[in-house]
Amino acid sequence: MAKPITYYLRTDKMPHIWCEGCGHGIVLGAVLRAIDSLDLDKDNVCVVSGIGCASRAPGYLDFDTLHTTHGRALAFATGIKMMKPGLDVIVLAGDGDLAAIGGNHLIHAARRNINITTICFNNSIYGMTSGQYSPMTPTGKIATTAPYGHIEEPFDLCELVFAAGASLVGRGAAYHSGPLSRLIAKAIATDGFAFVEAVSQCPTYFGRRNKMKNALAMLDWQKEHAVTKKAASRLSPEELADKFVIGELGTRTRPEYTKRYESIIAAAAKETDENV
Amino acid sequence: MQKSGNTCRAMVENGRPVIINDKWCKGCDICVSFCPKNVLERPEGGKARVARAEDCTRCGICEIMCPDLAIQVVPANDKKKEISGTQGGSVDAK
Numbered sequence: 001m002a003k004p005i006t007y008y009l010r011t012d013k014m015p016h017i018w019c020e021g022c023g024h025g026i027v028l029g030a031v032l033r034a035i036d037s038l039d040l041d042k043d044n045v046c047v048v049s050g051i052g053c054a055s056r057a058p059g060y061l062d063f064d065t066l067h068t069t070h071g072r073a074l075a076f077a078t079g080i081k082m083m084k085p086g087l088d089v090i091v092l093a094g095d096g097d098l099a100a101i102g103g104n105h106l107i108h109a110a111r112r113n114i115n116i117t118t119i120c121f122n123n124s125i126y127g128m129t130s131g132q133y134s135p136m137t138p139t140g141k142i143a144t145t146a147p148y149g150h151i152e153e154p155f156d157l158c159e160l161v162f163a164a165g166a167s168l169v170g171r172g173a174a175y176h177s178g179p180l181s182r183l184i185a186k187a188i189a190t191d192g193f194a195f196v197e198a199v200s201q202c203p204t205y206f207g208r209r210n211k212m213k214n215a216l217a218m219l220d221w222q223k224e225h226a227v228t229k230k231a232a233s234r235l236s237p238e239e240l241a242d243k244f245v246i247g248e249l250g251t252r253t254r255p256e257y258t259k260r261y262e263s264i265i266a267a268a269a270k271e272t273d274e275n276v
Numbered sequence: 277m278q279k280s281g282n283t284c285r286a287m288v289e290n291g292r293p294v295i296i297n298d299k300w301c302k303g304c305d306i307c308v309s310f311c312p313k314n315v316l317e318r319p320e321g322g323k324a325r326v327a328r329a330e331d332c333t334r335c336g337i338c339e340i341m342c343p344d345l346a347i348q349v350v351p352a353n354d355k356k357k358e359i360s361g362t363q364g365g366s367v368d369a370k
Binding site for chain 1: 303305306309342344345
């Protein structure tokens with residue numbers, strides 16, 4: 001890092017509230033190193049979040065930050081980006097906040113392809129409210145609200161967001177903090193909606209109930225179950241069943257929303273001028 | 277926007293490769309476990325500390341894996357790098 005990490009932190013708010021070994025701190029570090037690698041101006045970055053453990057992150061960051069209502073981080077971020085298209089707007093949200101409560105905001109932000117970078121801190125559980133299952137809880141796992149094992153299948157968030165129209169989607173893991181940071185840097189540099197799912201760990205409410213006694217065991221699980229896109233292409237669907245694919249999973253070039261908006265405004269202004 | 281939350285600046289001596297902010301460290305053992313050179317240790321119920329500084333290669337794995345953002349690895353060429361941190365928290369416990 002060119003600058004010490006404390007340069008980007010509100011050090012008077014630290015230490016953070018996350019439990020010991022929580023993956024969110026590792027993911028947050030990866031976000032900050034990505035911002036540092038791009039040498040972004042601290043006063044030109046706006047970080048927006050909703051509600052949940054992950055959404056506490058902006059409170060510790062020395063940027064302009066906004067802590068909004070549950071699931072609505074992307075709605076607020078869209079407003080900010082429309083008013084100040086020059087800002088680097090980054091949304092940090094948990095899997096419950098983003099995929100359940102804010103699920104519609106997510107797919108529509110991707111459909112509009114607005115230049116916002118969204119990082120999903122996916123710990124597969126609602127940690128702040130003591131471990132209810134989320135749309136990202138894997139089948140069969142134990143949660144407070146699924147004491148005999150979860151029935152549903154989780155979303156493939158990257159596929160969902162890419163199908164909705166995002167310019168870039170990718171997945172990383174806390175265990176692979178270095179590659180995750182580089183992926184986030186690429187997402188921030190993308191002109192359009194960019195989405196990164198960061199697989200994180202909740203040792204307190206997910207790990208302990210699912211035979212992983214601490215953060216180290218959960219990081220081991222990430223190490224054993226993450227496969228790169230290249231390695232995944234050589235595996236059969238059966239071999240891939242309990243794995244998750246990491247890396248840059250989809251890119252496309254599409255017109256960006258605020259630029260389209262500006263061109264509409266310019267065209268409307270011209271038409272008005274001609275009518276006067 | 278906050279201008280500076282730093283209440284103190286600690287001058288880092290040459291040769292101190294890893295700085296652990298023990299006010300931020302929650303003792304999760306991730307740094308101790310991930311260090312490829314076994315530089316770090318943690319006493320039972322305590323905070324992580326540098327035990328074998330001479331073995332450190334400054335690879336930075338402890339810094340990027342620390343969930344508490346409490347570790348900074350000082351680059352080898354920085355003889356007197358200024359590290360800013362919270363009051364009294366910048367230097368690892370001796």
